[in-house]
Amino acid sequence: MNTFLTENQKDNVIVGSDNKELYNRCVKDVVMASMEGLNGTVFAYGQTASGKTYSMMGVENQPGIIPQAVDDSKGDREFLLRVSYMEIYNEQIQDLLSPETTNLRIFEDRRRGIYVSPLKEEIVTSAKQVMRIIQKGETNRHISTTDYNKHSSRSHTIFQMIIESKSQSSSIRSSKGSFYSQKGSSDSNLIDLSGSEKATSDADRRKEGAFINKSLLTLGNVISKLTEEKRGHIPYRDSKLTRILQSSLSGNAKISVICTISPAGINADESHNTLNFAKRVKKVATKAHTNQVLDDKALIQKYKKEINELKVKLQVATDMSNMSTSLEDGKKDEELMLLQQERQKVWFNFFLNNNVNLNIYINLFILIIIIYLYIYIFAYLFYSGRKKCMNNNW
Numbered sequence: 001m002n003t004f005l006t007e008n009q010k011d012n013v014i015v016g017s018d019n020k021e022l023y024n025r026c027v028k029d030v031v032m033a034s035m036e037g038l039n040g041t042v043f044a045y046g047q048t049a050s051g052k053t054y055s056m057m058g059v060e061n062q063p064g065i066i067p068q069a070v071d072d073s074k075g076d077r078e079f080l081l082r083v084s085y086m087e088i089y090n091e092q093i094q095d096l097l098s099p100e101t102t103n104l105r106i107f108e109d110r111r112r113g114i115y116v117s118p119l120k121e122e123i124v125t126s127a128k129q130v131m132r133i134i135q136k137g138e139t140n141r142h143i144s145t146t147d148y149n150k151h152s153s154r155s156h157t158i159f160q161m162i163i164e165s166k167s168q169s170s171s172i173r174s175s176k177g178s179f180y181s182q183k184g185s186s187d188s189n190l191i192d193l194s195g196s197e198k199a200t201s202d203a204d205r206r207k208e209g210a211f212i213n214k215s216l217l218t219l220g221n222v223i224s225k226l227t228e229e230k231r232g233h234i235p236y237r238d239s240k241l242t243r244i245l246q247s248s249l250s251g252n253a254k255i256s257v258i259c260t261i262s263p264a265g266i267n268a269d270e271s272h273n274t275l276n277f278a279k280r281v282k283k284v285a286t287k288a289h290t291n292q293v294l295d296d297k298a299l300i301q302k303y304k305k306e307i308n309e310l311k312v313k314l315q316v317a318t319d320m321s322n323m324s325t326s327l328e329d330g331k332k333d334e335e336l337m338l339l340q341q342e343r344q345k346v347w348f349n350f351f352l353n354n355n356v357n358l359n360i361y362i363n364l365f366i367l368i369i370i371i372y373l374y375i376y377i378f379a380y381l382f383y384s385g386r387k388k389c390m391n392n393n394w
């Protein structure tokens with residue numbers, strides 16, 4: 001049984017639902033928004049054997065949400081659809097399309113947001129192709145027989161669709177006036193959560209159950225915190241599931257939660273818990289915003305325009321600097337002349353104004369000449385006297 005909880009609770013409860021109706025009433029809007037560049041997340045929550053996998057995957061005559069979502073990727077836009085398929089088993093992420101890949105980790109950056117890497121992505125063009133990919137992935141999935149379900153999913157699976165779309169008629173005017181063709185890029189997460197049974201007879205299943213409970217408990221805590229008026233710390237990092245869903249849960253996505261319950265009386269407690277979860281989840285408000293990117297041609301145009309603008313700016317800056325250099329050169333010549341004049345003035349003033357110093361120099365000069373004359377006279381007298389003596393002896 002699928003329980004839909006959107007605006008009108010009465011309208012959204014369907015017993016023994018057919019998947020077409022489920023898709024149209026709860027998921028189509030999210031998928032359509034993804035085509036316009038909004039992120040979308042759809043997850044199925046509920047106890048084991050209540051129909052989560054049935055709702056997400058479907059069966060041959062009742063295709064589930066995933067094949068219908070891929071099939072619905074039509075409209076007045078061109079699309080490039082890439083898909084990946086992973087599971088979180090015992091808090092380990094595994095690539096269902098490439099089981100040999102190990103050490104998958106969660107990364108976060110400004111451009112891509114939160115993402116798992118290395119993760120194989122396949123480009124798809126049709127729902128049939130997607131189904132083949134999913135079937136391939138399913139063979140690698142952790143499924144076991146439990147007390148409640150012969151084919152119980154023991155892991156959370158995340159089917160990711162990265163949709164890059166281009167409006168065929170698009171050409172929008174940018175804020176600066178030029179025209180760019182517009183491209184939307186969005187991530188859609190279609191999640192089949194594993195159910196959690198309270199008791200099971202098998203030890204391995206109990207261990208899995210503990211991990212499943214932990215991540216579902218964290219999901220519940222995160223959702224509770226998100227509904228609180230004063231949001232404190234939100235424990236997204238307490239489980240791989242909530243970490244991967246962080247950007248969706250924190251607001252940037254359209255979310256649809258499908259709660260599945262069993263009609264059996266013995267499951268009344270679990271059904272009650274699931275309905276409580278649905279009630280809480282309904283209070284979470286999200287504000288998805290369009291992720292717009294410009295296509296390659298538009299980007300090249302944009303960069304060319306920016307380069308031209310920069311060239312003009314550079315030219316203007318160079319001209320300005322040349323002008324100021326020539327101005328500075330003229331100024332420098334002028335300053336040099338003034339400096340030289342100033343120096344001349346200084347020397348002139350030195351001789352004119354420092355009279356005391358000039359007198360000293362003149363006196364010193366006269367003194368040197370007098371000394372020189374004395375020496376000359378003394379030498380003359382000395383030699384002439386000596387000559388006379390020699391003549392007398394002779």
Ligand SMILES: Nc1ncnc2c1ncn2[C@@H]1O[C@H](COP(=O)(O)OP(=O)(O)OP(=O)(O)O)[C@@H](O)[C@H]1O
Binds near residue numbers: 053
């Ligand atoms: N709406 C439905 N109509 C017909 N059959 C259904 C419906 N929902 C579930 N089933 C059947 O019930 C069984 C259990 O469903 P399913 O495997 O989808 O449960 P689940 O919630 O994914 O369980 P788990 O958490 O253990 O994986 C399946 O055989 C499925 O075909």
